[in-house]
Amino acid sequence: MEKWIQNLMESVFGKVKEIAVETSVNGRSRYLAQKMEDDFSFRLSDRNITRYYKAYITGEKRKITPNKATLNALAEFIGYRGFEDFIRRNETKEEEKCRKFSRQIKKMYKQIALSLVVNFLLLSGLFFFVSKYYKKNCMIWMDDHYEKIRCSDLELEVELNEKVLAKFKKNTGG
Structure with missing residues (x-):
């Protein structure tokens, strides 16, 4: 300039x-x-x-x-x-080509930046959805103990309680 x-x-x-x-x-x-x-x-x-x-x-x-x-x-x-x-x-032909190339590079950088932002937002949303959806935050009684499961509104499932999950087992006598 x-x-x-x-x-x-x-x-x-x-x-x-x-x-x-x-x-x-x-x-x-x-x-x-x-x-x-x-x-x-x-x-x-x-x-x-x-x-x-x-x-x-x-x-x-x-x-x-x-x-x-x-x-x-x-x-x-x-x-x-x-x-x-x-x-x-x-400007000479070379200068014109350089100016146009420079404009194209700036445009490409903007597109890359926009693409990175969009991809970041999409991946963040996907990660959030997957972590919420696949998180095992319920438990259900299985034979003689509770097991962690993903909440799915089953009739016998209850909200996860780590203390109950770890200690509550069916007494088989003995």
Whole structure:
């Protein structure tokens, strides 16, 4: 993205240099600010324009990234429909392929993440259902003792009581 902002700034200031009568940086900045307001109804201060010039053209200042609206307005100033149009019409075939591939990779990552979340929820629900359904939480009398069973509303089943299950056995005498 930084490369494209650099290219845009070079194109904008190249055009300003060609058409502005002023030769100083401040004069050209005032010209561009006025032109942006008159032709595109976009207010951009000449101080910001000077900062962009010193950052992107002369390298005197630290680069500050313009916001999307500013990038779009500057691209319109040099004849494009916006910043995305500027990129699209100036990128090489390799850059276009890389951009499309990058978009596809991001889309694939989103799909994988969504798939993982859905699978996690499905497996969690399945595990919960299986653990509840197959849990042996009842008992039934079998000949001489109680045995754990899965609750199934049988006539003789009772709720599981671990103490009774362990100790309660039929007395066979003796």
